[in-house]
Amino acid sequence: MLYAFGSNGRGQLSLGHLEDAHTPAPCLIPSLFPSVPPREIAAGGNHTVLLFPSGECFFAGDNTENQCCLPSTIFPSLTSFHPLSSDHRWEHVSAGWSFTILVDYEGKIFVSGNGQKGELGLGEELRDALLEEIIDFSPGKVIQIASGMAHTLLLTASGDVWGWGAGRKGQLGEPTQSIVPRPRKVEVGFPVSKLDCGKDFSILVNRDNPQHMEILGNDRYRIGPSLASWSGTGILDVQASWNGVYLLETSGTIKAWGKNDRGQLPPPNLDGITSIAVGSEHALAIAEDKTTKERKIITWGWGEHGNCGKSGGGDVIGEVFTLDISAPENVRIGAGCATSFVWMEG
Template sequence: MRLFAFGSNGSGQLAIGHQEDVSNPTQCLFTTDPESKDTTQDINEEITTIAAGGNHTLLLTKTGTVYAAGANTDGRCGTSTSPENVFNRVSITTASGTVDTFSRVSATWEGSIFVSSEATDDKVYVLGTNTKGELGVTEPLVSSAVCVPDFPPRGTRVAALASGMAHSVAVLSNGDVWGWGGARKGQLGSENVVRIAGPVRIQVPFFAEEVVCGREFSVVSGRGQFVVLGDPGNRWGVLNVPECFVSGEGGSRGLIGYPYEGIRASWHGIYVHAAGLEGDAEGEVGSLVAWGRNDRGQIPPRTLPTPAVLAVGSEHVVALLKNGEVVACGWGEHGNCGEDLDALRNVADRVNLISLPETLEGKVVRVGAGCATSWMVVE
């Protein structure tokens, strides 16, 4: 596997050897030996998760290895700060030994959450800045990894994990939902609460299986049902569930009546992706139904062919189409949507075709999107 990145890179979060933004896919670097600072462009593992904070990136592989790059002054990357501008393997030191294999990861704006699946239970380790309780502990700064106490509850595992800018939500193996961090906008299902420093149960009216987080909202889903937890003020309309998903229960709940690949979230938008369906002429029900903020082209045009893989970043979308092409749209100021931008630095009402270097042989098998960052996995 090879990983290519483009977009915001002021802290080296693209791991491409420097700290300049780029608008064309550039191959990422990985350390092979932290002592010698040797690097490689190939990774012999399948990347399953790309989690991006404001200025750092976490990669989780199928074997449980995690790599991190970017800002690390508060320890959020779980690695040494040298060598810089490359991906380094995460290894956490605890009182009982070293942990270097994980099952889930997520990233807040300035923090990281790592789930380690051990023989009888899961443990949740956190690192970084924690001003709003987004790491699930009380310390405002966690420069050495700590374990979130008494979580998950005994007999359960972490089945899904997501973070917004300052809140985090976990779905457990028994279908329960727990969250912590900033809560002022209702993103944790509570009203009149500014922050929640440790995990609390979030009540949802179905067996939960997945969760995604926007900047200040959460979408919990399971078995075709979903609920949006967010600000009743509804500035960007994320609570306005499209008519094709209205469940009859009212409020911000929805029911998806066909197989779908998953639900994604930008900072202010929601995207339901069904790779097996083609959209109708009106775009009401089809391969991609999206709603929310669209002042920068964050919602792809209805003419977008069916994506095989859909990735949604803070304010942009990257899609791998079924014909193997990669396209992007939305806010592209940092190069994360390619080079062809309008006067406001957006790709709106259209998409940009993103091409790998002409000299490269390989097939794009996965795409990712973060905070003004974009990613392409090539085999």
């Protein structure tokens, strides 16, 4: 069962309508929808992508720019999840404001949508695409891909990073270019094990020394110096919001730095956290009581569109909100641009 809540003006929650949802609501799903949890949940400005272990992809939301990998003349908007009919088995997916990046099991990289700042990676002249391959680009085995609002980073098994799109703030490394229209190697001086993209910055984790992380691009909230002085336990996960960085430590605690005007940073003393999902300016987490092993799903941050799950909407500042749905062991969470998703068996 897949639940969604938050911003839904283009149908990106797959609820069959265009109204925001302030509490978790069951998504409309097609008959051929997989019964296993999605491996990846990606969200753009107003569209959502689900990637399943089978290599199948499902899209919902705004498709006026072909960002759902379907012809916009036929499907301008999808108010319920629609499968991507394709001969490809997809391995990785990411989504930016109005584009989607897909990597298949052969390592071929495809793009769909609109990009005025090189977001598609197809060169300076091509700003619109419908599931088009980035040719003459073979970076090696891809293990992760991430997109911010207008830039994308791709990580290979060798620890190399490639990027394209908007680069004016330095989020794609040196030399700084306003637009990087084709994939280029991002030189950081160390092999990378994990990465993510904020609105106009990037974070990269050193594979050889995981406590060393690099911020590229706009660091107006001085996240880089905070990371440099961090001396916590090991890292389970690293994710970025539009203006923040969140570390899930092996101890089950979260450390976060960045913008906090709407409660985006977690309250202190959270523990027992087993999973996080960071959206544009809000977050979800699965928390487990160390004694009873009882699990719950909590949210905090910007909640104007209902994306924190509170009845009536509203921000969750300095505390967490516990969703009124169960959290069995096999549960997945996802977050996007004022959108939230919870998958559980049932």
